Amino acid sequence: MKSTRLPPELQAAWEEIETYAKEYGLDFFPIIYEVLDYRTLYETAALGGFPIRYPHWRFGMEYDQLMKGHIWLGSTIYEMVINTNPSYAYLLEGNEMVTQKMVMAHVAAHVDFFKNNMWFAHTNRKMLDEMANHAARVQRMIDRYGYETVEEFIDICLSLENLIDYHAPYIKRPEAQTHHSVLAEEDLPVVEGLPVERSYMRDYINPPEFIEQQRKRLERERARQKKFPENPQKDVLLFLMNYAPLERWQHSILEIVRDEAYYFAPQGMTKILNEGWACCRYDTLVFTDQGVLRIGDIVAQRQAVRVSDGETPQAVYDWAAFENYETIRVRTRRGLELEGSVNHRVMLPDGGWRRLDELQVGERVRIGGGQNLWAQQYVALDWSPVRHATLAQIADAAEVEVETVIRYQRSVRGVHATTPASLVAAYDAAIADHGPIIRRRVPIRVPEVVDERLAAFLGYLCGGGHISAVRHAIELMTADEDQARAFADLVRSLFGIEARWRRDGNRWRVSFYSRDAQDFLVHLGLKTGVAAREKRVPDVILRSPKPVVAAFLRALYDCDGCAGDAGVVLSTASEEIGRTVQVLLLNFGILASRCANTDGTWHIRATGRSAAVFFAEIGFGLARKQAALAHSIEDRRRFQREEWSDEIVAIERGRAHVYDISVHATHRYAAQGFINHNSYWHSEIMTKKALRDDELIDFADHHSGVVAVHPGRLNPYKLGLELLRDIEFRWNTGRFGKEYEECEDLAAKLSWDKQLGLGRQKLFEIRRLYNDVTFIDEFLTPEFVMEQKLFTFRYNRDTDMYEIASREFKEIKEKLLFRLTNFGQPFIYVEDGNYNNRGELYLRHRYEGVELKMDYARDTLRNIQRIWTRPVHLETVVDEKRRLISFDGRDFSERKMD
Numbered sequence: 001m002k003s004t005r006l007p008p009e010l011q012a013a014w015e016e017i018e019t020y021a022k023e024y025g026l027d028f029f030p031i032i033y034e035v036l037d038y039r040t041l042y043e044t045a046a047l048g049g050f051p052i053r054y055p056h057w058r059f060g061m062e063y064d065q066l067m068k069g070h071i072w073l074g075s076t077i078y079e080m081v082i083n084t085n086p087s088y089a090y091l092l093e094g095n096e097m098v099t100q101k102m103v104m105a106h107v108a109a110h111v112d113f114f115k116n117n118m119w120f121a122h123t124n125r126k127m128l129d130e131m132a133n134h135a136a137r138v139q140r141m142i143d144r145y146g147y148e149t150v151e152e153f154i155d156i157c158l159s160l161e162n163l164i165d166y167h168a169p170y171i172k173r174p175e176a177q178t179h180h181s182v183l184a185e186e187d188l189p190v191v192e193g194l195p196v197e198r199s200y201m202r203d204y205i206n207p208p209e210f211i212e213q214q215r216k217r218l219e220r221e222r223a224r225q226k227k228f229p230e231n232p233q234k235d236v237l238l239f240l241m242n243y244a245p246l247e248r249w250q251h252s253i254l255e256i257v258r259d260e261a262y263y264f265a266p267q268g269m270t271k272i273l274n275e276g277w278a279c280c281r282y283d284t285l286v287f288t289d290q291g292v293l294r295i296g297d298i299v300a301q302r303q304a305v306r307v308s309d310g311e312t313p314q315a316v317y318d319w320a321a322f323e324n325y326e327t328i329r330v331r332t333r334r335g336l337e338l339e340g341s342v343n344h345r346v347m348l349p350d351g352g353w354r355r356l357d358e359l360q361v362g363e364r365v366r367i368g369g370g371q372n373l374w375a376q377q378y379v380a381l382d383w384s385p386v387r388h389a390t391l392a393q394i395a396d397a398a399e400v401e402v403e404t405v406i407r408y409q410r411s412v413r414g415v416h417a418t419t420p421a422s423l424v425a426a427y428d429a430a431i432a433d434h435g436p437i438i439r440r441r442v443p444i445r446v447p448e449v450v451d452e453r454l455a456a457f458l459g460y461l462c463g464g465g466h467i468s469a470v471r472h473a474i475e476l477m478t479a480d481e482d483q484a485r486a487f488a489d490l491v492r493s494l495f496g497i498e499a500r501w502r503r504d505g506n507r508w509r510v511s512f513y514s515r516d517a518q519d520f521l522v523h524l525g526l527k528t529g530v531a532a533r534e535k536r537v538p539d540v541i542l543r544s545p546k547p548v549v550a551a552f553l554r555a556l557y558d559c560d561g562c563a564g565d566a567g568v569v570l571s572t573a574s575e576e577i578g579r580t581v582q583v584l585l586l587n588f589g590i591l592a593s594r595c596a597n598t599d600g601t602w603h604i605r606a607t608g609r610s611a612a613v614f615f616a617e618i619g620f621g622l623a624r625k626q627a628a629l630a631h632s633i634e635d636r637r638r639f640q641r642e643e644w645s646d647e648i649v650a651i652e653r654g655r656a657h658v659y660d661i662s663v664h665a666t667h668r669y670a671a672q673g674f675i676n677h678n679s680y681w682h683s684e685i686m687t688k689k690a691l692r693d694d695e696l697i698d699f700a701d702h703h704s705g706v707v708a709v710h711p712g713r714l715n716p717y718k719l720g721l722e723l724l725r726d727i728e729f730r731w732n733t734g735r736f737g738k739e740y741e742e743c744e745d746l747a748a749k750l751s752w753d754k755q756l757g758l759g760r761q762k763l764f765e766i767r768r769l770y771n772d773v774t775f776i777d778e779f780l781t782p783e784f785v786m787e788q789k790l791f792t793f794r795y796n797r798d799t800d801m802y803e804i805a806s807r808e809f810k811e812i813k814e815k816l817l818f819r820l821t822n823f824g825q826p827f828i829y830v831e832d833g834n835y836n837n838r839g840e841l842y843l844r845h846r847y848e849g850v851e852l853k854m855d856y857a858r859d860t861l862r863n864i865q866r867i868w869t870r871p872v873h874l875e876t877v878v879d880e881k882r883r884l885i886s887f888d889g890r891d892f893s894e895r896k897m898d
Helices: 008-023 038-046 057-072 097-116 127-145 147-158 199-205 208-226 236-243 248-269 295-300 391-398 402-410 421-434 452-464 481-495 515-523 546-560 575-587 608-617 623-632 685-690 693-706 716-733 737-742 746-750 759-769 772-779 782-787 809-824 854-868
Strands: 031-036 080-082 087-092 285-288 291-294 306-308 313-332 337-341 345-347 353-355 364-366 465-467 473-478 500-504 507-513 561-564 567-572 593-596 602-606 645-663 668-671 674-677 792-796 801-806 828-835 840-845 872-878 881-887 892-896
Touching: 008 031, 008 097, 031 038, 031 097, 038 057, 038 080, 038 087, 080 097, 087 097, 127 147, 127 248, 147 248, 147 854, 236 248, 236 828, 236 854, 285 295, 285 575, 285 668, 291 295, 291 575, 295 313, 295 645, 306 668, 313 668, 337 645, 337 674, 345 364, 364 674, 452 465, 452 473, 452 481, 452 546, 465 515, 473 481, 473 515, 481 507, 481 546, 546 561, 546 567, 546 575, 561 623, 567 575, 567 608, 567 623, 575 593, 575 602, 602 608, 608 623, 645 668, 716 759, 716 772, 716 782, 772 809, 782 809, 792 809, 828 872, 840 854, 854 872, 854 881
Parallel strands: 031 087, 840 872
Antiparallel strands: 080 087, 285 291, 285 306, 306 313, 313 337, 313 645, 345 353, 345 674, 364 645, 465 473, 473 507, 500 507, 561 567, 567 602, 593 602, 668 674, 792 801, 828 840, 872 881, 881 892
16 A cells, blocks of 8 residues: 555565455455654554553553663564554664564564454454544543553553453353342242141141251352352453442543554464465366366365366365354356355456455456366276076965065065065175165166267266166257257166167157166266256266367257357256356356346356357357357357456355365465365465565574574573474474374384375465464473473572473473463452452453462452452462452451451
């Protein structure tokens, strides 16, 4: 985007970086850059990246620390970007051009992450304005109540800003709701015991001990109902806002602090970047060099196919699958449909990209096919007839006449006194061994490949054919005698069977009977007894070379197609066939429209230039239809160049399992008639696009600092990178699972290599399923800890030095997990807002092996008490014993609870 704040050379650099970023598929908000001197930059950084914040001494303290770090330690802020729309980013004046370009590349990735990551979905994109509003509100309070009074209360609120529920924007917690007011009073029930009809029986039916037991039960129930809140509340700040005796200005201050805490929370939750995936449904048809395949099959089989990117073939090198994603289904005016994850991107006519959830009805998208990318070899068939038992074979086995077997079969295998036991046994054995019984077996030839003849035969069946599930008849109904003769010729040449002809009204019925042929067609994907609307194009056709697909379509159009002034039209009762044929035609360069008719059929219509391409590439097999098509396209001069774009007319939301492939070079692929962008993003803008030869050393110097290891500090980016590399190596070599874990031969484990090649697949699984905590918990190993020389350390008071505390794997792992869980902060809940029925506040610390720092705990209690105004209690664990720490506004007290 244009920015008047950038000098010309930086503006040119940003336009270059922006172009490369969009080519890679990054989708970011508009970015406004400002070039600041180092003092202004550090002032802005002290305010959290916002130019205006409410006045408070904390921001001055942070500015002082940043400046001292810059002056005395040489630390520098290279980049700073805030999560708003548009996003604002800051460049440091005087940096080298390579540094500025590197910062711009990082900023583009950050803003793409802000826009598309689920953890940022609920953040306020207008926070720049909100911060300015907060500053104005606080200033009005200062003018009215005085600076010191307001600042003192802000101090209290800021000390509690971490007592929120970080997951509240993403999930609803029914157990964390209070449904009854603590102030509501109802008539108290009275224990009267069981009802009695005669007063003299009362003491017998309701003895005193029973009445006392019921009274205690009622008191317990009443106490439970009086509990306030009914369930623990994790958002302590919200509880204080709702129930603490605050003045209006104090409530506003607490609300401001809480809002800003929730705004900044996702940045702490996403330190290890998980890339979003843009994916399509399983049945999305993709043009490849092995045929038109479903993306789900490509992913499931990890097929290293070449796909069309709408212009040239590109190689697929990665695959991913994800369960139960929110999806968007779009439909164009021509009837093309695509369903993918909400962040899936499709190409626009101008070459730009747009997410599915950002498309609107009326917008146009680019249409693309496979550019004549087809499979190159016939689909080989490996099928042999099932050996069915015949009636004659059963008669021989039972030593009876064939007529006896027929009578037994016709009686639905009814056993009578005259039925030989040997017949029953032989019949049951035949069914157990061979399945259904046939009267006689007609041997057939079995095609070994799906060639043009078999494709035409399948096209006839998908058009006007039918396979009877009862009579086992395979037949074709047609009004054209030439077509009937062509179908009969195909039956003879393919299977060696003579089909029977007969007139059926004004139509021809061509049929033949063969259980083996029926089984063969079922093997190819056809179904018996299905209605015309349930037919599908067989997968073997989709995986076939261009001439085979053309032969199938030619036969299909011979049955259900026509040509005239309206172009070439296919009419089919099957929505699935119509959808698939429309996609197949795109690969021939034929732009067709698909629409539903009032009679329940679907029309696939190609006109103009596309009708001429159909004539040349596919055509009709029937001479009269081909002549009609030739006549309709006689004057080709009237054909204008077709616009391969289409208008979105419908958008629907849903959920589905989704699948994705990663494509080399252009990172896009043609599927379902759309140009789709694959999601796998490489940070290659600098190394492969924007970096000049003379900038290489400077870039390497800056980049190395990101993953450098410094004494006494753990770099989380380095840890994540190295652990992912370790996982990829382990899953490539098979160093996981029961066999590897139980191997006690050290030499064998050191040289272990099963050559599984599952490393990249495992990384995709991790990105899909794991967060920072579960990632460390699941995949950190003792071997990795030793290799990376990790350890825990502690402060030794005797030597006044920090020293290594332990190299034990368990302790190191626990330290890492505690550091990541809840950002390393303790879990504090509101347990009771009316403790001891005196309006006192009772908090509970969820102890997980790490004790609270008592000075911090006391400061927290003191500040909460100043808001609550009544005594505050905190239950925690000290020396593995439950303790209750209390503060009444003047003194602290502590008592044991165990």
